[in-house]
Amino acid sequence: MNDHLDRFSPELTGAGGPPVPARPGDRPPRRVKVVLADRRGAKRVPRTLIELEEQTKIGEELVKNLVNAQLRTSVLVAATTLVVLCTFPMLFRYVPNFADASLFGIRLPWLLLGAVPFPLLIGAGKWYSRRAERHERDFINMVEN
Amino acid sequence: MQHEVWALTGIGAVALLSFLLGFQGARSARTTSDFLVARRAVKAQRNAAAISGEYLSAASFLGVAGLILKDGANALWFPIGFTAGYLALMLFVAAPLRRSGAYTLPDFAEARLGSSNLRQLSTVFVLVIGWLYLVPQLQGAGLTLATVTKLPYWVGATLVTALVMINVLSGGMRVVTLVQAVQYWVKLFAISLPAFVLFLVFLSDHSEHRASLSQPMPPTFVETTVVKVETDVTLQVGNPVRVVAKGIVDNDRPVDGVLIWNVGTHKVKAGTQLTFPAGASVPVASGQPLFNSTWLRPQSDSWSSLFQTYSVIFATFLGTMGLPHVLVRFYTNPDGRSARRTTQFVLLMLSVFYVFPIIFGLLARLYVPQLLITGNTDAAVLLLPNAMLDNWVGIALGSITAAGAFAAFVSTSSGLVVSVAGVLSTDVLKGKVRDFRTATLISGLVPLAVVFAVHSSDLSRAVTMAFSLAASTFCPMLVLGIWWRRLTAVGAAAGLVVGGGLCLLATVYTLATGGHDGWLSQILAQPSAITVPLAFLTMWGVSRATARRVPLDVSRTMLRMHAPDRLGFIRDRDVTDGVTTGADDDGRMRSGRHRRG
Numbered sequence: 001m002n003d004h005l006d007r008f009s010p011e012l013t014g015a016g017g018p019p020v021p022a023r024p025g026d027r028p029p030r031r032v033k034v035v036l037a038d039r040r041g042a043k044r045v046p047r048t049l050i051e052l053e054e055q056t057k058i059g060e061e062l063v064k065n066l067v068n069a070q071l072r073t074s075v076l077v078a079a080t081t082l083v084v085l086c087t088f089p090m091l092f093r094y095v096p097n098f099a100d101a102s103l104f105g106i107r108l109p110w111l112l113l114g115a116v117p118f119p120l121l122i123g124a125g126k127w128y129s130r131r132a133e134r135h136e137r138d139f140i141n142m143v144e145n
Numbered sequence: 146m147q148h149e150v151w152a153l154t155g156i157g158a159v160a161l162l163s164f165l166l167g168f169q170g171a172r173s174a175r176t177t178s179d180f181l182v183a184r185r186a187v188k189a190q191r192n193a194a195a196i197s198g199e200y201l202s203a204a205s206f207l208g209v210a211g212l213i214l215k216d217g218a219n220a221l222w223f224p225i226g227f228t229a230g231y232l233a234l235m236l237f238v239a240a241p242l243r244r245s246g247a248y249t250l251p252d253f254a255e256a257r258l259g260s261s262n263l264r265q266l267s268t269v270f271v272l273v274i275g276w277l278y279l280v281p282q283l284q285g286a287g288l289t290l291a292t293v294t295k296l297p298y299w300v301g302a303t304l305v306t307a308l309v310m311i312n313v314l315s316g317g318m319r320v321v322t323l324v325q326a327v328q329y330w331v332k333l334f335a336i337s338l339p340a341f342v343l344f345l346v347f348l349s350d351h352s353e354h355r356a357s358l359s360q361p362m363p364p365t366f367v368e369t370t371v372v373k374v375e376t377d378v379t380l381q382v383g384n385p386v387r388v389v390a391k392g393i394v395d396n397d398r399p400v401d402g403v404l405i406w407n408v409g410t411h412k413v414k415a416g417t418q419l420t421f422p423a424g425a426s427v428p429v430a431s432g433q434p435l436f437n438s439t440w441l442r443p444q445s446d447s448w449s450s451l452f453q454t455y456s457v458i459f460a461t462f463l464g465t466m467g468l469p470h471v472l473v474r475f476y477t478n479p480d481g482r483s484a485r486r487t488t489q490f491v492l493l494m495l496s497v498f499y500v501f502p503i504i505f506g507l508l509a510r511l512y513v514p515q516l517l518i519t520g521n522t523d524a525a526v527l528l529l530p531n532a533m534l535d536n537w538v539g540i541a542l543g544s545i546t547a548a549g550a551f552a553a554f555v556s557t558s559s560g561l562v563v564s565v566a567g568v569l570s571t572d573v574l575k576g577k578v579r580d581f582r583t584a585t586l587i588s589g590l591v592p593l594a595v596v597f598a599v600h601s602s603d604l605s606r607a608v609t610m611a612f613s614l615a616a617s618t619f620c621p622m623l624v625l626g627i628w629w630r631r632l633t634a635v636g637a638a639a640g641l642v643v644g645g646g647l648c649l650l651a652t653v654y655t656l657a658t659g660g661h662d663g664w665l666s667q668i669l670a671q672p673s674a675i676t677v678p679l680a681f682l683t684m685w686g687v688s689r690a691t692a693r694r695v696p697l698d699v700s701r702t703m704l705r706m707h708a709p710d711r712l713g714f715i716r717d718r719d720v721t722d723g724v725t726t727g728a729d730d731d732g733r734m735r736s737g738r739h740r741r742g
Binding site: 066067070071074077081085086088089090092093107109110121124125126129132133137139143 | 489
């Protein structure tokens with residue numbers, strides 16, 4: 001448990017300044033409180049985390065909820081993107097005017113297929129990873145409190 | 146002659162750069178885990194550059210522009226799909242797969258479903274997909290060297306194979322990561338700079354030629370053009386053309402002199418030489434849009450072409466997640482969250498890249514339309530600079546694109562060889578460094594042999610075969626395996642066999658018959674819109690029927706894949722040399738409960 005040791009070090013070396021080497025005949029060294037078990041540390045392994053690890057009913061239910069939340073987000077993003085992309089071929093087929101129109105001298109299909117999908121994909125990815133990370137944060141908060 | 150020297154210099158520079166980087170990195174590669182996973186310490190941006198560099202293959206660098214020159218608006222779906230695949234990968238696979246600790250697809254199959262038979266089946270498909278993807282890369286290399294230097298076709302393919310082997314053998318993945326990241330920037334530079342310059346040239350070109358892209362007429366020759374036909378071809382002629390022919394034309398008639406071709410189709414035998422005057426209409430190989438106005442519109446006049454469009458979307462969107470060389474790369478991320486971040490960067494990098502092949506494709510229709518006769522449209526990117534600029538700038542730009550194309554083959558082939566060899570050495574041979582070397586040799590030489598045996602056109606379409614196979618096999622296995630508890634090994638195996646089997650049959654049929662215009666052939670040429678749903682259904686159905694065989698440790702696996710990284714359930718693969726710690730085989734968490742920071 002590395003972080004426990006780290007927490008000791010400032011107390012051992014004295015507040016701030018560099019350690020002074022002990023010379024014989026000096027005052028006895030300052031007393032240091034040695035703590036073998038940090039009670040705050042013990043709190044850091046919450047009940048829920050043990051439940052997760054030991055695969056209890058509650059733990060399993062928690063994971064199921066997380067998985068479902070993540071899956072809902074993924075499916076939502078994938079479906080939206082696919083619906084937008086898959087509409088284009090239909091539009092071009094059934095609305096001929098649409099395929100022949102042009103904007104700023106560029107044909108609409110080229111504009112739609114050449115410029116729209118890429119920002120759409122980047123945006124969808126960004127939105128998704130923010131959502132996914134939020135689900136994970138929520139899960140951690142729930143587990144650690 | 147000068148042109149060839151410069152192009153060769155560019156290619157040589159790229160080869161030297163990859164070799165030097167490889168050599169530099171080789172000194173620090175020592176253990177098996179160095180070779181395979183770059184010590185899992187590669188940063189997100191560099192990893193994204195490496196993924197993009199590895200992914201942007203001959204199909205992207207040459208093939209996209211070629212297809213746009215040939216098929217017009219419909220071909221835009223290829224770059225869209227090649228990019229969108231990474232969105233699907235991020236949504237369904239990236240983070241959980243990284244946390245599962247699976248390094249290859251067979252690893253995942255075994256870790257999730259606990260069946261060594263399924264592992265072997267997956268190994269077979271990894272090898273097939275990897276080789277299907279390698280063949281067009283080597284063909285592209287042959288094409289590039291043949292186009293810029295007139296060297297025989299096989300020289301380029303052999304040269305790239307050799308270079309890749311040296312690279313991979315000298316340092317494995319760690320080296321390849323560095324090489325790949327550099328190669329993304331090499332490729333972006335090599336396609337963006339010429340595209341900018343050529344686009345400026347196009348804007349300053351005020352001839353009436355410029356406006357012809359939207360006219361209801363075939364493309365026209367800019368200058369007197371000599372075309373040598375290398376395979377038998379049927380040409381459609383839209384406007385009567387005066388042509389000087391030498392060879393065998395129209396019903397096996399030997400000709401040597403002037404011909405007037407009327408509107409209609411004309412057959413030309415291999416070895417014939419055709420000379421067209423400037424301003425003449427370009428005959429176009431049959432099966433492709435002849436008039437610029439039809440080329441400019443998305444063609445969805447028939448159900449089968451609509452089906453093909455959707456199939457391409459399906460295959461590329463869902464196939465990327467099943468490509469072995471892409472997945473291996475994700476394992477070099479330290480945790481699930483950074484796997485997502487990496488994918489985010491990849492989406493950005495690919496989107497920037499694909500602007501330029503599209504510009505090349507458009508300009509090629511105006512300035513190198515003779516490629517439509519031979520059908521050798523993949524060479525458009527290589528020939529366009531010289532066709533548009535008849536001076537030293539054109540030569541310089543031409544050698545830059547040639548070097549970039551070469552970078553594309555080297556990087557994609559390296560990645561594929563590493564991942565195929567990884568699977569071969571861990572699953573078929575025993576996982577020691579020495580076997581990794583044997584495996585590398587095998588995984589490079591097999592596709593090279595195929596290149597000598599089979600000739601095919603259209604790099605982008607050939608690559609799409611690998612995508613559809615991946616989409617019909619590994620995509621359902623990954624998605625269901627990660628998100629659905631009740632998947633069983635039997636179900637997964639059935640799905641792999643049905644999806645992969647049908648897809649392979651369709652591919653073999655298409656290769657054997659060469660593809661026709663009938664609706665059946667069109668469906669079989671792009672089968673994924675049928676085979677992917679079938680594979681999903683089979684996996685679902687068979688898993689429900691064998692519900693008692695759901696693995697016992699499914700809850701633990703799900704926890705490991707989906708629990709946030711900070712909780713420390715992530716698992717790293719125990720690499721055989723015993724240097725890595727933790728990750729006991731019984732699946733307990735490594736290094737205690739807390740992995741903070």
